[in-house]
Amino acid sequence: MKSLLGDDFEQFQSSYNDTPLGGLRVNTLKISREAFQKQSPFALTPIPWCETGFYTGEGVRPGLHPYYHAGMYYIQEPSAMAPVELLNVEPGDRVLDLCAAPGGKSTQIAAKLAGRGHLVTNDLHPERTKALAKNIELYGVRNAVVLNEAPEAIAASFPEYFNKILIDAPCSGEGMFRKDEDMLRHWTEDSPRKYAAMQKEILESAARMLAPGGTMVYSTCTFSPEENEGMIAVFLKHHPEFSLLSKAGTEAPWFSAGESQWLSEHGLEEAGPDAAGDAAWMAEISKTLRLWPHRVKGEGHFMAVLCKEVPEMAGASHREEGYRLSLPVTGVSRGQLSMTLQAGGERRQKRLESIHASTRPEAKHQRGASAGMDPGGRRGFKGGRGSERVLKQDTGTEIGREEAEGLLQRFISDNLSWEEYHGYLRLHGQHLYLSPLPEERLQGLKVVRAGWYVGSVKHGRFQPSHPLAAALQPEEARRVINLSSDSGEAVRYLKGETLEIAAGRVHSPDFSSDEPKGYVLITIDGCSAGWGKWQSGILKNEYPAAWRWTSA
Numbered sequence: 001m002k003s004l005l006g007d008d009f010e011q012f013q014s015s016y017n018d019t020p021l022g023g024l025r026v027n028t029l030k031i032s033r034e035a036f037q038k039q040s041p042f043a044l045t046p047i048p049w050c051e052t053g054f055y056t057g058e059g060v061r062p063g064l065h066p067y068y069h070a071g072m073y074y075i076q077e078p079s080a081m082a083p084v085e086l087l088n089v090e091p092g093d094r095v096l097d098l099c100a101a102p103g104g105k106s107t108q109i110a111a112k113l114a115g116r117g118h119l120v121t122n123d124l125h126p127e128r129t130k131a132l133a134k135n136i137e138l139y140g141v142r143n144a145v146v147l148n149e150a151p152e153a154i155a156a157s158f159p160e161y162f163n164k165i166l167i168d169a170p171c172s173g174e175g176m177f178r179k180d181e182d183m184l185r186h187w188t189e190d191s192p193r194k195y196a197a198m199q200k201e202i203l204e205s206a207a208r209m210l211a212p213g214g215t216m217v218y219s220t221c222t223f224s225p226e227e228n229e230g231m232i233a234v235f236l237k238h239h240p241e242f243s244l245l246s247k248a249g250t251e252a253p254w255f256s257a258g259e260s261q262w263l264s265e266h267g268l269e270e271a272g273p274d275a276a277g278d279a280a281w282m283a284e285i286s287k288t289l290r291l292w293p294h295r296v297k298g299e300g301h302f303m304a305v306l307c308k309e310v311p312e313m314a315g316a317s318h319r320e321e322g323y324r325l326s327l328p329v330t331g332v333s334r335g336q337l338s339m340t341l342q343a344g345g346e347r348r349q350k351r352l353e354s355i356h357a358s359t360r361p362e363a364k365h366q367r368g369a370s371a372g373m374d375p376g377g378r379r380g381f382k383g384g385r386g387s388e389r390v391l392k393q394d395t396g397t398e399i400g401r402e403e404a405e406g407l408l409q410r411f412i413s414d415n416l417s418w419e420e421y422h423g424y425l426r427l428h429g430q431h432l433y434l435s436p437l438p439e440e441r442l443q444g445l446k447v448v449r450a451g452w453y454v455g456s457v458k459h460g461r462f463q464p465s466h467p468l469a470a471a472l473q474p475e476e477a478r479r480v481i482n483l484s485s486d487s488g489e490a491v492r493y494l495k496g497e498t499l500e501i502a503a504g505r506v507h508s509p510d511f512s513s514d515e516p517k518g519y520v521l522i523t524i525d526g527c528s529a530g531w532g533k534w535q536s537g538i539l540k541n542e543y544p545a546a547w548r549w550t551s552a
């Protein structure tokens with residue numbers, strides 16, 4: 001670092017005496033930034049490069065608050081919030097997060113998608129992918145598919161498919177030494193070279209999956225030039241269809257320009273023997289970005305925003321206007337219900353009769369075709385597939401997807417205020433998912449979550465899943481009990497205890513029954529946390545054992 005940084009080295013070195021700052025990012029799928037600021041139990045200082053990010057003070061432990069379990073915020077190192085901001089994700093995008101576990105950046109992407117478009121999130125390592133799937137569920141993400149694959153396998157299934165890709169690459173971790181001593185212990189002199197070889201392959205696969213006109217962000221949390229400026233220089237040499245987007249400057253003074261002169265000084269021949277003397281080329285590589293621990297309040301990070309050109313005579317746009325396959329809920333028992341269908345931004349009112357009419361097979365056919373979820377014009381729901389049968393455990397007989405769908409719809413009409421639901425219904429064993437992608441897209445890939453896991457069929461009944469509850473807004477549930485975070489009840493719920501709750505506290509706005517028994521969405525200060533079953537003053541706890549609060 002001394003030879004790289006020259007005059008800056010002393011300042012860089014002394015930054016290692018500072019305590020690293022902690023951060024949290026508000027999960028806007030669950031609560032707005034403004035509402036969280038009002039009710040935050042911690043003092044918050046905004047992080048300049050992330051609108052929803054805040055520094056938390058020294059000694060603050062946001063992981064030990066019920067709000068963490070309600071998915072209100074993600075605890076994230078402040079500099080790690082920058083790459084997704086640079087990716088400029090918008091609702092409706094098709095996004096790939098290629099090296100995603102444990103999911104900090106994926107949950108940030110999902111919040112930006114706000115339920116429209118979809119996210120394919122992946123990690124190579126099976127154990128880390130489990131943590132990724134858990135975070136996708138805790139943070140209430142509905143439109144993500146979780147994969148555990150090698151990037152080249154995904155590339156074979158998704159050529160030029162995504163319009164935004166994040167490559168938060170495995171790296172030698174030099175930028176994290178101050179915060180995480182494990183990174184320091186694992187580092188060897190050979191680490192940058194070893195990681196650079198992996199990064200190169202990952203970038204190549206990502207490039208194949210990016211649609212023309214799309215953007216990808218490459219990021220690392222390391223300093224070594226061969227994993228950063230050098231990596232991008234080599235990539236651009238082989239990919240003239242890509243260029244870098246500049247983001248540093250007066251609008252974003254926290255970013256320092258990439259160090260193009262390091263390419264020539266440190267013998268990265270592959271990237272630039274002829275490049276070193278080429279001012280235009282050097283200026284291009286300087287468009288890469290760094291966050292330095294001695295210049296900003298955050299750890300060391302590198303980022304490059306890469307845009308793929310649109311060839312002349314390019315075809316249709318690869319940006320999806322949000323997937324919306326609207327299916328009405330059948331089996332409604334509450335008299336005349338008017339349902340709302342959304343199509344092309346228009347909201348149209350329809351009556352109950354049309355709900356029943358539209359469940360006929362031919363109507364179902366039309367719904368899938370017109371919804372346009374898949375660019376290939378393939379339909380969403382497919383009936384009668386041999387591979388998609390669930391086992392009725394009590395009788396040992398099988399039931400098909402039609403029956404499973406019926407059970408789901410009955411649950412919805414009894415317990416939720418939904419008048420439609422979105423996605424391709426998928427059955428895996430007895431588990432039901434609403435997937436943002438048709439099955440064909442995922443064939444042959446290791447799928448950890450095909451979409452939003454909404455529940456399972458057991459003993460001929462639909463049992464709602466914890467991720468279903470975690471992603472619901474309170475107004476989507478027919479019965480809600482709110483627990484105050486400072487009453488002690490919230491922690492008792494999170495520990496799995498049974499609670500006594502008077503009938504008057506079961507909030508059920510549009511349910512006229514005197515006995516509001518059944519599944520109840522439990523919220524903590526207004527944010528969904530899980531299910532309970534209420535009857536006669538007793539709340540049976542449905543919070544999953546594996547997720548329970550274990551601290552004292």
Ligand SMILES: C[S@@+](CC[C@H](N)C(=O)[O-])C[C@H]1O[C@@H](n2cnc3c(N)ncnc32)[C@H](O)[C@@H]1O
Nearest residue numbers: 099100101102103104105123124125168169170
């Ligand atoms: C820097 S971490 C990702 C952190 C994550 N983006 C986040 O914000 O929480 C890099 C990840 O890449 C994964 N990884 C390593 N080699 C990979 C490969 N060839 N393809 C995909 N992921 C890989 C590692 O398991 C690790 O989880």
